[in-house]
Amino acid sequence: MNPLCRITPRHTLPAVLLWLTCLLPLHANAQTTDSAPEETPSTAAAEAQQPTFEQLVQQLAGGSLRDRAATVNQLSSQSDERLADVFNALVAGDLLANKDKPPVIAIRDGERLTDALSGADLTGTQRLRRIPVNNSLRTQLRGQVAQLNLNHPNTDKRYAAVERFIRDGVDDETAALLRAHQQVEDSGRVQDAITTALAVYQLQSDDRAIRLAAIDELSGSLEQEARNALRGIAENDADAELRSAAAEAIESIQSRISFYRFVENLFFGLSLGSVLLLAAIGLAITFGVMGVINMAHGELIMIGAYTTWGVQVLFPDLIEWSLLIAVPAAFLITALVGIAIERGVIRFLYGRPLETLLATFGLSLVLQQAVRTLFSPLNRSVSSPEWISGTLSINPVLSITYTRLYILIFGLMVFFALMLVMKRTTLGLKVRAVSQNRAMARAVGVRSSWVDALTFGLGSGVAGVAGVALSQLTNVGPNLGQAYIIDSFMVVVFGGVGNLWGTLVSAMSLGLINNFLEPYAGAMLAKVLVLIMLILFIQKKPKGLFPQKGRAAAD
Amino acid sequence: MKLKNLVKKAGALGVACSMALGALSVQAEETIKVGVLHSLSGTMAISETTLKDTMLMLIEEQNKKGGLLGKKLEPVVVDPASNWPLFAERTRELLEQHHVDAIFGCWTSVSRKSVLPVIEELNGMLFYPVQYEGEESSRNVFYTGAAPNQQAIPAVDYLKDELGVERWVLAGTDYVYPRTTNRILEAYLKSAGVAEDDIMINYTPFGHSDWQNIVAEIKRFGSTGKKTAVVSTINGDANVPFYRELGNQGVSAEDIPVVAFSVGEEELSGIDTTPLVGHMAAWNYFMSEDTPENEAFINTWHEFTGDEKRVTNDPMEAHYIGFNMWVKAVEKAGTTDTDKVIDAMVGVEVPNLTGGTSTMLPNHHITKPVLIGEIQDDGQFLTVSSTDELVPGDAWSDYLEGSKDLISDWTAPISCGNYNTKTKTCVGAQAEE
């Protein structure tokens, strides 16, 4: 079964949440009634001194975090239907309060504010501040909320709820709950998770047959808790047969895990490769095709990244769209900067590649300091749109982060677009003509200066586009460019100057090699080893992986 | 003809040279000069520029109050450009050419190490405002940042006792501060009964940007069912990609909290903090501390920079304390003579910004409160724990083999930076002095 089919689009989430807020009180009620019989004696005893729901909610506003945790504890035993709303808002940081006595407690939902207790509309009320929550409180709340989420219409939510049950340990009561839910569950993924949860629960059973069956059941599960439970049995259980059965189960799980880990590594490598590809691809044009050793390439990437920041500052309401706006904007801005550099400096230096190195090195210093002066030396905060964050979890041991996935796809798209430009357009034809024989191209009527400016602009623009992508992974600050410049040169040289395919292959293979070395050698040594391999490789093939062949290249 | 030109050339060069020498030897005037030694360009500018501004602000404020000993204070700002040998050179310049009476500066350990011999040779005073690895004590240096026992150990205690953490990832950038801190923590954890298998140590290069593997590994390490936390000594630029990767791979603060020693308000202002909420940092100061001193400080800072959004952070507070201590000591000594001021420094008490009073100890470290804060989505910290009393800074760690018997005491009769309490001798270089 294709795991991808199980994924629900993330965009529906907000809508679903809204719906959920309407439904939740019902579950809350159901929940408390379920557990009521056991708790009745103690609850009844405490009833006398117990403050009302309203008082408790108002208590949330003040006091220390520890007090708040106690209040939450007290609240959780309350059976008020407003409870779920309050908890959900509190955990999401949407529960607000002011400093009045007693305080006004409000729930924020987007722009709308409602009174948590009366449900009255409070939109526009001033001086409301968020009620702070810390980790332990949040964990506590999540546990409460998870129980309520088991009947959530969103598959992801239900799955997460079951996951949390597994993590927190399944007891008789939750097991009953899960069993009941299993009957109505329609998602296979959640079904599997419930089966695992129940099997983990059954492992603790007294009946040996049930335990063996549970072990058998768990041998197909990739859940970490399942493995931990099995490991516990394999190591400590008194029963030898159970021990060996558990050990066997673990082994079969491990072999599957190592396969997925390999897939994960492969993806990590390709993703690192795509970052290298993006960083290097502009250079493959300016350096590879035009022969300009552009040390300011990194700074062009930086300008692209700053453009993303600029777009987000200019259109604070369009964060979701900011990247899509930033791509063309960054392309245009960096292309213009690139053309300015070409017209202002580089055109005087054609045929003297080593001197372009010096001049562009100077330019890179100027650009860096310019950014420091204009935007301050501090890093800028670029936020990630909702659709690019989070993970695509294929199974419990293999999940792929969206950012990386999109960047990989984006890198390839940029690459193939560039390929098309170079191979299929007249500009591409002229670029190749000029790069191979400037005088001849001019003789057949190509305006070489125009082509030079456009080519450099193209390479720079692509660097800017790379900057947009990198802004989602790393710091946006004046030093951004320097972090990538050397790697970029390595990629281009390794792939073979003047060969775009070479750049692609070299970026991907460097990414993969680096990633497969890293677990064994450590991040630092892996990089050193890759560099040494690169140096040795260049000795063997001085013109890179895909050298330009033929008579022209001989000199 | 040619000869004439040669002579001209020589003449021109000579003039240039003499101008050069002249320009570099500026004469001292009737002010008290304060050297500010922070990188304004290069990789460290990102952190240090703010400290330069802080110093300028503090000096301006002091001058508004009438200066010091009836004289105006004059800041001398130089740019060591994130280049370590240049730090030593600039220090020499500040002390020899500009005759400054105190230097406030440095950020990285290596820059301090570079400055150290010069400041000792020329008998100057350096106020070092950043948390550091300890294992050092100099008569001429005052450490106003946190020593490991003022940051790392309380943070680990909090994780252990409050959050019940049993498995530990010590992740750091590969340089001396993380190395030393992690060694101290490792020894400390082991002494607290944590097994070897439950500690994972990982080092990465400066500016490391590809965290996929390491985060995946942390995730696996944290999946054994025991509560796991990451103690991060990851430096500066590498933090953003690290936290982003954590967020992307779905590691939330509830599952595996990260407590960082190098991530403050200023670093957070360059990050989208939404995925970071709940991760922690241990410092001696948070901008969110609700005290009148802090409010006044923040207001002055906003006024000085003309930017309502500028944040304050722990090293700024360290400079604030250090500067006020120096002012007090100079007033106490009645002179800016280095030896007298150094002697007057020990025991000076000034209020810090978190509502307490910091004291300069005989080992040239200060007493500080230790605060643990959780990152909020507005880039501020929510204090979740703070020590009841101020913690005195410890120059030599009690948990390291080489230094557990060492103490530092710059008052008579010991007057030694690395005094061995067992052999009752002053070891190493300072033995001769």
Place this chain on the structure above:
Amino acid sequence: MLTQRLLLSDRGGMLVLGLVVLMAIIVPICNLAVPGDSPLHVSNFTVGLLGKFLCFALLALSVDLIWGYAGILSLGHGAFFTLGGYGMGMYLMRQIGDRGVYGHPELMDFMVVLNWQELPWYWQGFDMFWFAMLMVLLVPGLLALAFGWLAFRSRVTGVYFAIITQALTYALMLAFFRNEMGFGGNNGLNDFKEILGFDLAAQATRVGLFIASAIALVLGYLACRYIVTSRAGRVIVSIRDAESRTRFCGYQVESYKLWLFVFSAMLAAVAGALYVPQVGIINPGEFAPLNSIEMVVWVATGGRGTLFGAIVGAFSVNYAKTFFTTYSPETWLFILGGLFVLVTLLLPKGIVGLFDRFRRKGEK
């Protein structure tokens, strides 16, 4: 005959060398003998600064020899410089003996912190000055030999050579940053006490080092002159201008390049070894590829292909850097960056070329 060849035929060089010698005589006198309040007094700071410039000039010389004369652009000369520096640094560290903060008789402080029990094998012998100096020459020399042999044999030239030398120094930087390497990681080697028994903090020692640097520069210059004025020097220039012609004249181009590269690397290493005791610290940051590019910029600014141009370039760029970082810290990168752009665009032959142009105008 030799004087004629090395000096008299090279007026610019004579002038620059004369200035260096003059400086080496006057500065120590003005520093040691002239009282502190006299306007003629040269401060310790200036002595240190000039001493550093002298080392940089020697380094620039080594870059110019290989780039200006043989046309081989090395963006990895910082590697040889730093390795030389580490050689000297290791000697100076061993001289500390038991005066480290932990008082350990043999181990460096950073080794104690890392909990090492004994001195790594590659630190053995560095307590002897002669051995350390031998290593200062041999290690970078052998690295250059191995690297150059591989690269030149497979005809890695031009841009490719520049990039892989950059990779070399970058790899070394990352490697030396690792604390496990046993070279002190990011902190490098520092807090030196004495050299050959002389206290490094003493004024006289500083002046001594300053004079030693000046002597090294003069000797290095003469050695370079000797090479470029010999027939081998003409072969080297021929290689730069017409490599295959030279090859078809029967010269084994690779071995000329290789030996020149090795010599140049050793020269850079000597500069590094003299640099370290004067600045008091050596750390992997010196390996940074940007530093190596900066060296090339000194040479380009001074005027590549003339040995004294390299010296002029090293002095003027570094002086400008010192001046602007003191007096205009916010804008010095603009000025420096702008300078590089302008020099490459307007002064392809550097400052020396500018003087030549004036002279030619004067002659007309």
Place this chain on the structure above:
Amino acid sequence: MNPLNRLRETWRPDQVFDLVQPTPTFDKSLDTKHGPILYVEDVSVSFDGFKALNNLNLYIDDGELRCIIGPNGAGKTTMMDVITGKTKPDSGSVYFGQRINLLKLSEHAIARGGIGRKFQKPTIFEALSVFENLELATASNKHVWYTLNHHLSGEQRDRIDEVLTQIGLTNHYQQEAGALSHGQKQWLEIGMLLVQNPRVLLVDEPVAGMTGEEVEHTAQLLTSLKGRHSVIVVEHDMAFVRSIANKVTVLHQGSVLAEGSMDQVQSDPRVVEVYLGE
């Protein structure tokens, strides 16, 4: 080849230490008793699928002056590249005399051994004077350490003077080579070959771009070399070829199309077709 052999091949002492190998001494072993001094047999070279040389066979006698003509792309320059070691052929063999396998030698060793080459475009050291150009080319020990301390001997000086006269540049010997006229540069380059005392001279298009007078002078120069040196001239200018050649080889598509005297060749119908077909 199995990997072990390949490894052994790569680590052969002469491969590994080729930098420090002594220069082969040619003259003693050069064996021309069967007549030809240069044997080019079954040589093929291809670039990206394009066959530049296709089973080329060529024999040059000792002391002969041979002209090689052929349309563009016939493989003339590639042939020279193969002989001088610049290009390694895909197959075939090239022998110098009976015993010396040129394919195993590097460019500088071939040059030292006595095969000189003049390029199509004059390549001289423009920054050096005419005399220095010749000095650099002069036959002597060309090792690094030797050249570091070397001064010209009287004998070598005489030889340079002699060549200067031969190429007619005696009056220009102090001039910077870059300032010479085009023709003079071509002569200087030939002169640089001559001072090496080569056994074989490969001359690529010596008269391209020359004035009539210069062409005549060049023709005289080349014919005067006959007998003392074997000379291979590649040229397009038919009149010039007619004026100097007694034996002409026509290359076409990488192999020999015809060989013989100028008249024989010109009357060969295949040659006519190739040239007219252009």
